[in-house]
Amino acid sequence: MPDITTSAVAPTRLRIPRQRGQAPGTSPSGPILREHIDAMIDLHPGGLTWRRTFPGTLDHIPHARHFTRYLLADSDHRHDAELIAGELSANAVRHTASGRPHGTFIVEINRTTTTITIAVYDCGWGGVPRFGRLFGIDAEYGRGLTIVAALADQVGYEGAEEVGHRVWARMVQPSG
Template identity: 70%
Template sequence: MPGGLMWRRTFPGTEDQVPQARHFVRYLLADSSRRDDAEVVVAELATNAIRHTGSGRSRGTFIVELARTTVAVTVAVYDCGWGGVPRFGLRCWTHAERGRGLVIVAAVADDVGHEGDDQVGHRVWATLTG
């Protein structure tokens, strides 16, 4: 990534690590106007990795990657695979208790996407500009 910085950190695949992932992103983006949005993104993506992929299994992990340039921040979460494929385009019911995470991510991000498969895992990302 020319002209930018990148950090990665591996977390155990347990729900108590989601606040740790948020703290990691918040610390690295202390001076960014998109810090709060990045925290929301990492919390939603990490929670999805733990709940819907092999990351939440015994000894599972997830990886948080943060890439930063002068114009954008990209937050990505890598999972251990064996789970559903992220679907950002699905609408959710307003009062639903589940299924809103990717809708929220897509709403706060300028671009979203994913790559990978069940065998090697997925990289789910969101880019925030500004």
């Protein structure tokens, strides 16, 4: 295992969308510091949780990815979280009643100062998630949950066919 050393980390700078009434080209308030984000998260027991319901069609998966990327713009895990949200959302649409007419899926992001958990709720009546499933080298499908498990520190699911599943992946935040 390589020797890990710590070093001073420059403040995280975020590109904040222009606010209503703000003149073009002006900065809303300056840089956002990681300490400020952690303090905001610590104000809420259990961290911050966001949920959004999406129509159960494949063309809404990019919207689920964008939702995740936007909420985690300052996180070191934003790209992995976006990929995880896309994979779990696609599975919900392809393999459960979420992809049927009038179906939906829900993306939930829970963030504490130490972890980020991405979860997708489906409408049930489909397959049970199988992490670590083996697939052939020439397989065109079936790799999504393997990718999710490789990117996350923990994965799992709860629920049942009749009521739907909550499939989740948790990533540990690097200490800053």
